[in-house]
Each structure stands twice: as C-alpha cells, then as structure tokens.
Amino acid sequence: MTTNTEVAALLARSHRLGADPRNTNYAGGNTSAKGTDTDPVTGGDVELMWVKGSGGDLGTLTGAGLAALRLDRLRALTDVYPGVEREDEMVAAFDYCLHGKGGAAPSIDTAMHGLVDAAHVDHLHPDSGIALACAADGEQLTAQCFGDTVVWVPWRRPGFRLGLDIAAVKEANPQAIGCVLGGHGITAWGDTSEECERNSLHIIRTAEAFLAERGRPEPFGPVIEGYEALSGEERRERAAALAPYVRAVASQDRPQVGHFDDSDAVLDFLARAEHPRLAALGTSCPDHFLRTKVRPLVLDLPPSAPPAEAVARLKELHAAYREEYAAYYARHAEPGSPAMRGADPAIVLVPGVGMFSFGKDKQTARVAGEFYINAINVMRGAEAVSTYAPIEESEKFRIEYWALEEAKLQRMPGPKPLATRVALVTGAGSGIGRAIAQRLVAEGACVVVADLDGENAARVAEELGGSDKAVAVTVDVTSEEQIADAFQAAVLAFGGVDLVVNNAGISISKPLLETSAGDWDLQHDIMARGSFLVSREAARVMTAQGLGGDIVYIASKNAVFAGPDNIAYSAAKADQAHQVRLLAAELGAHGIRVNGVNPDGVVRGSGIFAGGWGAERAAVYGVPEEKLGEFYAQRTLLKREVLPEHVANAVFALTGGDLTHTTGLHVPVDAGVAAAFLR
Known part of the structure; x- marks a missing residue:
C-alpha cells in the first residue's frame, strides 16, 4: 500500500471500532499500521508505523492524531532498554523515532504496536474482554473461551516491558490472533487491516457469547427489598433534590461539573445484594479508574429514606471517603510521588435513584459516568462466570500517581476563567x-x-x-x-x-x-x-x-x-x-x-426592540425606527452605539x-x- 492508502485504511478501521461502545471506551485503546514510505533525505524506502497518539479517540481519529515513527529506530530501542525500574524513560526515547514534523505525541502503548511482528495491531478495552481479564481465574477462562488462538498475558503496567511480553507471546504462539491482558483489555493483530479488525471483533464477540452462555443469570445477587428503582418522575425529582448536596461532596477540593445517569444498568446494579462488595473493590482497567477514581462513594440508604437523612448520611460517608482516600495515598506514596490531587469522589451512587459523576467539565463528567457503566458491565461479566478480581490497589496507585500521568496532566492547558461554573x-x-x-x-x-x-x-x-x-x-x-x-x-x-x-x-x-x-x-x-x-x-x-x-x-x-x-x-x-x-x-x-x-x-439584535418597542420609542423621539440606535448613540457622552x-x-x-x-x-x-x- 502507499502511505496515504495505509493511513486511510487505519483511520477507517479505527472509526468502525471506536463507533461501537462494545469494542472500546471513549479515548480508550489504540490502533496501528506498518508500511513503507519514501525517506525525503535519502530518496529510498523507509519502514514506518502509524499509531494513534496520546489522548486521541478512535471513533473520531484524524491523521493529525497519529504518530508516525521509523520502525528501525523504534525496534532498536530494545538494545538500550534499561529494565522495568526505568522503563518510563522509553517514552521520551520515542520522540527520537518520529518521522517528520507534526502528528500526535506517541503514547505509552507505542512499544506494544511497534515490537509485535504484525503489520496491523489493535489494542482495545471491550467490556467482555476486560470481564475475562478481571476474573479470578481469567487465564483458565481465556483458554476455555478461545483455546490456543488467544493467549493470556498476566497483568503488567502499560509500558515497554509489556510490549516485549506481547511480542514474545506472538512469536511463541504463531497460531494466535491476539491476547487477553490480565486486568486490562485485549490486543489483536493481522497481516492486513481487514484481518486485524476481524480478529479484534472475533475476540470481543466470542467473549460476549461465552459470558452469555456460561454465565449465571443473576451475577449481582438478588434484589434487596426496598432498593428497587423509583419511578421515572419520582427518581428525577429525588435526583434533582440531592444533586446540589452531591455536588458539594464532589467539590470540596475543587469545583466540579456533574452528570446524572439513571440507566437500567446503573439502577439494577444498585438494587442488587452484591453492589456494596463490588463497588468497594473498585474498577480495574487503567482507563476506567483514571476517570472514576479507584472506587465510588455509595449511599447506603434505600430510596425511601427521607431527603434530610440522605443528605446527612452523604456528609458522613464523604468524611469517611476522604479519610480512606488519604490513607490509600499514604500507604503507597513514595518520596517522588506527585502530591495528592484531591480526596473527593468522582462517582457517587444512590440506590433507587442513579449515578452522579463529576469532572472538570461536562464532557469529562459524562465520560466518567460512561466508564463506570463499563466497569459495571465488567463486574457483571466476571461475576457471571467467576469472581471479580481487579488488579491490586498498589498497582492502581502506581498508575493513578504515575509520573507519566502527572506529566500529561501538567501539559494540559489551564482552565478558562469560568471553567466548572x-x-x-x-x-x-x-x-x-x-x-x-x-x-x-x-x-x-x-x-x-x-x-x-x-x-x-x-x-x-x-x-x-x-x-x-x-x-x-x-x-x-x-x-x-x-x-x-x-x-x-x-x-x-x-x-x-x-x-x-x-x-x-x-x-x-x-x-x-x-x-x-x-x-x-x-x-x-x-x-x-x-x-x-x-x-x-x-x-x-x-x-x-x-x-x-x-x-x-x-x-x-x-x-x-x-x-x-x-x-x-x-x-x-x-x-x-x-x-x-x-x-x-x-x-x-x-x-x-x-x-x-x-x-x-x-437596539441591534434586541428581541424587545424587534417586538415593537423600537417602533414605539422611535415615535416618542420622532426618529425613523431604523435610526433609533444611532439616535441613542448620539445622546451619549461617548457617541457609541x-x-x-x-x-x-x-x-x-x-x-x-x-x-x-x-x-x-x-x-x-x-x-x-x-x-x-x-x-
């Protein structure tokens, strides 16, 4: 393929995969393609890889959102890899592999795509794949679901070492079309863009069918009496009455914008007996908990509780949540860790009513809620065939307070004057x-x-x-x-x-x-x-x-x-x-x-003046209506309309x-x- 054809095929594949939330979450996952282009210096051919850059979204990806890297230089990094303890240094090294100007910054997953010996690679976060990845016996379930065509890769924080692991898995398993990454997601590959997409969808849909066929009917347990969802109108009235108090809970450290969701998935989860245990375990996929924090705040009262009682209990739970979060930070922080960013919840769950999610703007708040629904789907799938077992708390902290994550946050533009208002x-x-x-x-x-x-x-x-x-x-x-x-x-x-x-x-x-x-x-x-x-x-x-x-x-x-x-x-x-x-x-x-x-x-643009008042005032002052703005301007000190x-x-x-x-x-x-x- 020519460069333009290769990139066009990659973008089209990305858009198809990103358009279906069953395949991956918003801004989650990445896709890549390898091909040949002309080196503008030598005039000869040069092998390149185009990969979704840091922070992009597959469903809306453009050419500017791709990073283009030279494969020879990228693969040569294996000779200077300093080991897991220093692998963050490799992200800066990707910049020395870039081909030409422009394009997106390479993401932490660049090594996964570049080191795997396949022309096309997809890394995705489907709910069905993460359900297997977060099951207590995920490795055995993966083998039962796929045989030897999809290989289990134990949890490892994203980075260069994970890329080496997946490359080794593919080399050792030539029959495999992809892998399940423990606690994380899936990766698939193919010789053509079509084959890679087909393999990705095969893994996702096969996992969905496996969970549906093998899963028990009520993975979240029986309904708790009194915790059933309120009627639609009653639910929204209760949510509106609680919303300002919930926002206060989420905004003690800094003001936040909120989003409310009362979808069936949320309401059913909160009505079931196992929701307190599962919510306390927190989310697992890094994309999830970076948006939702490690766990939500859950109101432990039925929807029939008087509003004043619910507000008082929210305040008590908030104080406990902040203490627990500070203790979590203290347990895992090291001398070089970034400062604690805030101890307020990003997700607040109210049985019978719904979910409030929060962020620096509406989109961030909405997406945080979408990610928690992804987490609910993951928990449902894992509990249906096994036991939900997210990654260790210490690993969550390593990602939440990762120096690379902090650097990404610091690179973001500062807020506008009325942000969060x-x-x-x-x-x-x-x-x-x-x-x-x-x-x-x-x-x-x-x-x-x-x-x-x-x-x-x-x-x-x-x-x-x-x-x-x-x-x-x-x-x-x-x-x-x-x-x-x-x-x-x-x-x-x-x-x-x-x-x-x-x-x-x-x-x-x-x-x-x-x-x-x-x-x-x-x-x-x-x-x-x-x-x-x-x-x-x-x-x-x-x-x-x-x-x-x-x-x-x-x-x-x-x-x-x-x-x-x-x-x-x-x-x-x-x-x-x-x-x-x-x-x-x-x-x-x-x-x-x-x-x-x-x-x-x-006068100009005024609904009042256009509605007839302009004609009335013009008649009072004896001027044509179309000249009224000029008339008003001339009677002022500045002579300006x-x-x-x-x-x-x-x-x-x-x-x-x-x-x-x-x-x-x-x-x-x-x-x-x-x-x-x-x-």
Whole structure:
C-alpha cells in the first residue's frame, strides 16, 4: 500500500471500532499500521508505523492524531532498554523515532504496536474482554473461551516491558490472533487491516457469547427489598433534590461539573445484594479508574429514606471517603510521588435513584459516568462466570500517581476563567441573553438557555455546542412551577447552578394615562416578580451547594433615569435594581454575590426592540425606527452605539474572577448617559 492508502485504511478501521461502545471506551485503546514510505533525505524506502497518539479517540481519529515513527529506530530501542525500574524513560526515547514534523505525541502503548511482528495491531478495552481479564481465574477462562488462538498475558503496567511480553507471546504462539491482558483489555493483530479488525471483533464477540452462555443469570445477587428503582418522575425529582448536596461532596477540593445517569444498568446494579462488595473493590482497567477514581462513594440508604437523612448520611460517608482516600495515598506514596490531587469522589451512587459523576467539565463528567457503566458491565461479566478480581490497589496507585500521568496532566492547558461554573440565563433565546450565553460558554461555563420561546432556546443551545456546553429549557418566569422545573433541568444536566442572569423581560412604552393596570401587572410580573422567583430558586440551589455563586440582574439605565412615556417599564427596572441591593445584603453570608448591569439603547439584535418597542420609542423621539440606535448613540457622552455583546462583557467582568470582593454594584453599559450616573 502507499502511505496515504495505509493511513486511510487505519483511520477507517479505527472509526468502525471506536463507533461501537462494545469494542472500546471513549479515548480508550489504540490502533496501528506498518508500511513503507519514501525517506525525503535519502530518496529510498523507509519502514514506518502509524499509531494513534496520546489522548486521541478512535471513533473520531484524524491523521493529525497519529504518530508516525521509523520502525528501525523504534525496534532498536530494545538494545538500550534499561529494565522495568526505568522503563518510563522509553517514552521520551520515542520522540527520537518520529518521522517528520507534526502528528500526535506517541503514547505509552507505542512499544506494544511497534515490537509485535504484525503489520496491523489493535489494542482495545471491550467490556467482555476486560470481564475475562478481571476474573479470578481469567487465564483458565481465556483458554476455555478461545483455546490456543488467544493467549493470556498476566497483568503488567502499560509500558515497554509489556510490549516485549506481547511480542514474545506472538512469536511463541504463531497460531494466535491476539491476547487477553490480565486486568486490562485485549490486543489483536493481522497481516492486513481487514484481518486485524476481524480478529479484534472475533475476540470481543466470542467473549460476549461465552459470558452469555456460561454465565449465571443473576451475577449481582438478588434484589434487596426496598432498593428497587423509583419511578421515572419520582427518581428525577429525588435526583434533582440531592444533586446540589452531591455536588458539594464532589467539590470540596475543587469545583466540579456533574452528570446524572439513571440507566437500567446503573439502577439494577444498585438494587442488587452484591453492589456494596463490588463497588468497594473498585474498577480495574487503567482507563476506567483514571476517570472514576479507584472506587465510588455509595449511599447506603434505600430510596425511601427521607431527603434530610440522605443528605446527612452523604456528609458522613464523604468524611469517611476522604479519610480512606488519604490513607490509600499514604500507604503507597513514595518520596517522588506527585502530591495528592484531591480526596473527593468522582462517582457517587444512590440506590433507587442513579449515578452522579463529576469532572472538570461536562464532557469529562459524562465520560466518567460512561466508564463506570463499563466497569459495571465488567463486574457483571466476571461475576457471571467467576469472581471479580481487579488488579491490586498498589498497582492502581502506581498508575493513578504515575509520573507519566502527572506529566500529561501538567501539559494540559489551564482552565478558562469560568471553567466548572454552571450558568442559567433567562431570556437567552435572543438579543442580550443570547450574547451573554455565548460569552459565558466562550469563557468555559456550562449554560442553561432559558426562554419562553423553546425553539429559540434550543437553537441557541445548539449554536453553543450542544449538550456538553449548553441545554435549553422553556420557561415562563412568571410561573413558580416552570422556574422550579428549569432549575431541576439545570442540576440534572450539570450538577448544580453557580451563576444566574436575570435577563428575561418585555417593555411596554406608553404614557401614564394610556397605561392600563394589565400593562403594569404584565410588566412587573415578568421583570420584578420573575426576577424575584428566579433569584429565590437560585439561592436555594447555591446555598445547598455551599460553593458561593453569582446572581446578575440585567436592569436598565431607566432604573435611575426618568424618561418619558415609560412608567411601567422603568418602575419594574427600579424594582430589579433594588432587588440587587437587598439580595446582596442577604446572600453575602453564603458567598453569593449579587450585582446588576444597567444597559441603555441596545437596539441591534434586541428581541424587545424587534417586538415593537423600537417602533414605539422611535415615535416618542420622532426618529425613523431604523435610526433609533444611532439616535441613542448620539445622546451619549461617548457617541457609541451599545450592542448586546457589550452587556455580555459586563456580565463576564462581574463574574469572571477579578471582582471577587464586589457585590451590590450596578455597572452602567450605556456609552455615558450623565443623567443616569449613579449617586
């Protein structure tokens, strides 16, 4: 094959394997191909290997995610291999084997691919393969399942020595198509890309069939009376009520974003008698426990327990978890070990309700939960035919606090200013709210796009990057029930809420004698009452979390400036402005800051102005509607038009981390209206 054909075939194989979660987990495993290319220096042929680089995902792998290495140099490393005690040095040596510029950094598994005498190699983490790899008698089960076509390789931490082991196994077993790696996963090989993929799938599907045919029907034991799953609606209500407290448990060392999963696999596991024993054993595959920590925190109460009792017990279990984790670190840490990264759980299991998983962002939290479901599947398979026996705790520590893992973490870019923060923005389906949502996501926040127009909200959420970045909720801010539902959706999507922007509004511009009681009530219901209801629900969540928070009101220059023919709107804005002061005084004890932004003349992109208010104000001032923005600009000190993104900038300035000691402030964003100066 030519280089391009070889790489194209490798990428296509990787995509097919990575698209099916039965084959491997997200960002887990790696694939490779060997071939010949032209050496640009000598003009002669050079043997190369292309292999998935560090941190990539098979399902979405691109050419840039491959590392290209010279095989002669890679294989020559066997002559300078310094032994297991110093094998981490070999990762740096891979850089001297690279061919040309660009490409991904070679991963720890590079040796496995390069040293095995096969043109194509797949290393995967299928649940069925790991179930055999983590069974107490995995070696015997592997032989029963595959005969001599798949060979058992005892547990060894990934690295150069493991590559030598697998190469030796293949050489000694020419009939073999692959191997099961104890406690870890599988590796398969072939002379062609098609043969390698076929062999990988044969191992995975054969293991699945073996576990199904040989396995006992209830590997997790009988259902515990009272631990059955709550009904769907009841389950989500209980999860939403617990979520802020669970997030507090996961965020003592550093704030985390959450994800909730109540799939059948999780609920069945937690309803069964063996779940406490199995959960305590922890996960085994390195890809699993690097995401999930060595073990989860499990609430040991039935779902019928009163919420207050569940919260109190969570706090007790959390204290014990932290002590146990610190003891685990102390048992295994050596003088050169990295510092303990944190003692909070990444996975919290609540019987009858589901699983909460946590991470530095939504994707990390979601994937951590997916990995724990992989672990449940592994435990089910192992217990069905044997006894689940993960790798030793000391080996888990060696990987969790591996110098190479620490170096990888240190290479990651620093967090954005609003990373781990969850924002809910009302009226975010258009105009100022949409601009605020865009800015918050750009600065690292997860955003709940709340709007009366559900279609607009959904469109904005999709623009922002989909469910790992933003979710949409339809909400009328005059409705207590709909506001409660919106916050429930927020905490189930992201674990909690840290930042709320009261932006929803309308404007009725009429002289006093033409303003009806209905006009007045509608204006105040949406902006004064609505802001109060949203802030009250926000305070409930934020105080439960104990992580502080921000509430920002998008008020108006009209809160302090008496303009013509605008009694209902301006009075409602004045109400909002004073809510800022009142709530800043009340909520400061909880670390919750409350501030306001006073815009003026935001015409372009504004939903309010487009909805008819622009025409009304233009008529009041005697200018064409299309010139209203220019008119507002010319009456300011700076002679500049105010746009939605300028208001968004002010929201970020208040919440982005620099004004940590500021609360009760109103920031004018009006290009300078002297009559509206605060005094």
